[in-house]
Amino acid sequence: MSITQRSSILASAALLALVLSGTAQAQQATNMTFFVASTPIGKGGDLGGLEGADAHCQQLAQSVGAGGHTWHAYLSSSTNATNPGATVNARDRIGRGPWQNAKGVVIATSVEDLHSDGNKITKESGLTEKGTVVNGVGDTPNQHDILTGSDMQGRAFPDNVNLTCNNWRSSQYGSAIVGHVDRRGLDDSVFQRSWNSAHMSRGCTQPDLVATGGNGYLYCFATN
Amino acid sequence: MHRSVRLPMAASMALIALCGIAQAQQQPTPSPNMSFFVTSKGPGKGADLGGLAGADAHCQMLAQAAGAGGKTWHAYLSTTAGPLPPNTPAAAEPGKTINARDRIGNGPWQNFKGVTIATSVDDLHSDNNKINTENGLTERGQKVPGVGYVFNMHDIMTGSQPDGRAFPGQMNLTCSNYTSSTFGKVEVGHVDRTGLSDTRQAHSWNSSHQSRDCSQEGLISTGGNGLLYCFAAQ
Numbered sequence: 001m002s003i004t005q006r007s008s009i010l011a012s013a014a015l016l017a018l019v020l021s022g023t024a025q026a027q028q029a030t031n032m033t034f035f036v037a038s039t040p041i042g043k044g045g046d047l048g049g050l051e052g053a054d055a056h057c058q059q060l061a062q063s064v065g066a067g068g069h070t071w072h073a074y075l076s077s078s079t080n081a082t083n084p085g086a087t088v089n090a091r092d093r094i095g096r097g098p099w100q101n102a103k104g105v106v107i108a109t110s111v112e113d114l115h116s117d118g119n120k121i122t123k124e125s126g127l128t129e130k131g132t133v134v135n136g137v138g139d140t141p142n143q144h145d146i147l148t149g150s151d152m153q154g155r156a157f158p159d160n161v162n163l164t165c166n167n168w169r170s171s172q173y174g175s176a177i178v179g180h181v182d183r184r185g186l187d188d189s190v191f192q193r194s195w196n197s198a199h200m201s202r203g204c205t206q207p208d209l210v211a212t213g214g215n216g217y218l219y220c221f222a223t224n
Numbered sequence: 225m226h227r228s229v230r231l232p233m234a235a236s237m238a239l240i241a242l243c244g245i246a247q248a249q250q251q252p253t254p255s256p257n258m259s260f261f262v263t264s265k266g267p268g269k270g271a272d273l274g275g276l277a278g279a280d281a282h283c284q285m286l287a288q289a290a291g292a293g294g295k296t297w298h299a300y301l302s303t304t305a306g307p308l309p310p311n312t313p314a315a316a317e318p319g320k321t322i323n324a325r326d327r328i329g330n331g332p333w334q335n336f337k338g339v340t341i342a343t344s345v346d347d348l349h350s351d352n353n354k355i356n357t358e359n360g361l362t363e364r365g366q367k368v369p370g371v372g373y374v375f376n377m378h379d380i381m382t383g384s385q386p387d388g389r390a391f392p393g394q395m396n397l398t399c400s401n402y403t404s405s406t407f408g409k410v411e412v413g414h415v416d417r418t419g420l421s422d423t424r425q426a427h428s429w430n431s432s433h434q435s436r437d438c439s440q441e442g443l444i445s446t447g448g449n450g451l452l453y454c455f456a457a458q
Contacts, residue, residue: 152394158425159423160386160411160432160433160434161391161397161433161434162434163395175409177394189305191306191392191393194394197394198394199394199395199396200395200396200409202407203437
């Protein structure tokens with residue numbers, strides 16, 4: 001990105017902030033039911049399990065005055081040798097929608113809509129709890145990989161694969177399936193355009209997540 | 225053998241006959257019908273096999289060395305469509321989905337001893353297949369060390385789902401279609417049908433779990449040694 005481009009974006013962002021700051025704040029507190037976590041937990045794919053990930057979403061929501069909702073991370077976990085009977089589908093733990101981002105834009109009207117081509121998650125709408133855009137393809141660094149551990153329908157994978165970093169408890173074992181919040185990737189395939197099931201991370205450490213285009217971010221949904 | 229060597233070697237005809245027997249005892253020859261084996265060794269660069277072509281050549285080479293080079297041998301491996309990391313060799317054939325089950329002929333397949341391990345592609349991918357510690361022999365007729373051995377190498381690379389088909393394109397469970405020892409993971413099966421738990425996956429001959437990574441050490445650390453299933457495709 002050139003300096004002129006960057007400064008013009010900064011200028012328009014500042015202008016936008018000036019005009020909208022009052023209303024945006026109010027909207028966040030009342031209407032926001034979807035955001036991308038602005039910060040990672042920081043230990044790669046070790047999120048402290050689903051509970052740890054949910055707590056992270058709740059805490060970030062709280063910090064912007066949206067703690068009145070119950071927040072869950074959009075993550076699946078799989079049954080495996082160490083977690084028998086642990087199959088959880090991300091799609092089953094995020095409430096029923098509709099969900100709105102920090103600016104009040106509806107990103108999906110229902111679970112079905114969210115998992116169809118009709119969902120509205122893009123670089124522009126996939127905002128953090130602070131209303132900021134997540135770095136994507138073309139930005140430095142690119143952080144568009146969002147952890148999901150899910151297939152395109154938001155369901156868990158079978159237990160012959162470990163694509164959830166040991167159900168979000170390991171920064172050593174396995175890898176994580178991630179989605180592209182900016183819907184862009186290495187090629188123009190259905191997977192690279194997928195918001196929730198684009199590819200595998202290199203591994204489960206924080207540097208591994210960074211290496212393949214992420215930073216350990218999560219999708220957070222209000223369940224109520 | 226020592227005793228036979230010490231026998232008086234009077235006639236040259238007898239000498240030749242003895243040599244023939246000694247050779248046979250040293251290196252048993254496979255059943256003429258052998259159409260399935262587990263490789264006795266891997267190429268040594270982890271899951272970088274030089275693509276499918278390199279893996280097939282490895283099967284053919286080992287078969288040839290065991291006296292079974294008259295058939296066309298293919299490795300039981302799938303490749304997945306999808307973008308590959310930068311600097312991936314052309315052998316990776318990006319964007320190409322190939323199912324292991326579609327490249328091994330029609331069967332039936334027999335092991336080193338002539339025991340039929342499956343009668344057809346469907347039989348091979350059913351609970352009825354006969355691959356296990358006793359039958360999953362190498363091209364030299366040896367068993368593969370599995371659970372209980374000091375060096376457990378029961379993980380056989382397949383890059384495949386339980387039905388012998390490729391994984392979808394968001395997964396790299398083929399070490400970038402067998403061209404990388406650094407990028408991705410590889411799906412493996414348990415030739416001894418035994419694993420850490422009593423689950424369907426642990427008992428699977430072709431789709432038990434993924435390796436730690438694609439290096440030789442990575443394959444070893446999760447219970448393998450870079451071995452392959454080889455089938456006579458014709």
